Amino acid sequence: MGLCAEGEGRREDLFAFLTIEPNAEVGAVHPKAMPVILTKPEGWAT
Known part of the structure; x- marks a missing residue:
């Protein structure tokens, strides 16, 4: 999936x-x- 401004002919x-606050295991x-x-x-x- 990409975005392309009309008429530019290129894809970005x-x-x-x-991210969120970590849980005990990840923290x-x-x-x-x-x-x-x-x-x-x-x-x-x-």
């Missing part, structure tokens, strides 16, 4: 990492944040 693939290794895994469209299509 865009990605992002969403022991990485106390700042952990990635969010969104598996259903309701989680990201808003």
Whole structure:
């Protein structure tokens, strides 16, 4: 999936990492944040 401005004729693939506060298991290794895994469209299509 990519975004293309009309008439430009090129494609840009865009990605992002969403993070949340870590749970106890991840926090022991990485106390700042952990990635969010969104598996259903309701989680990201808003």
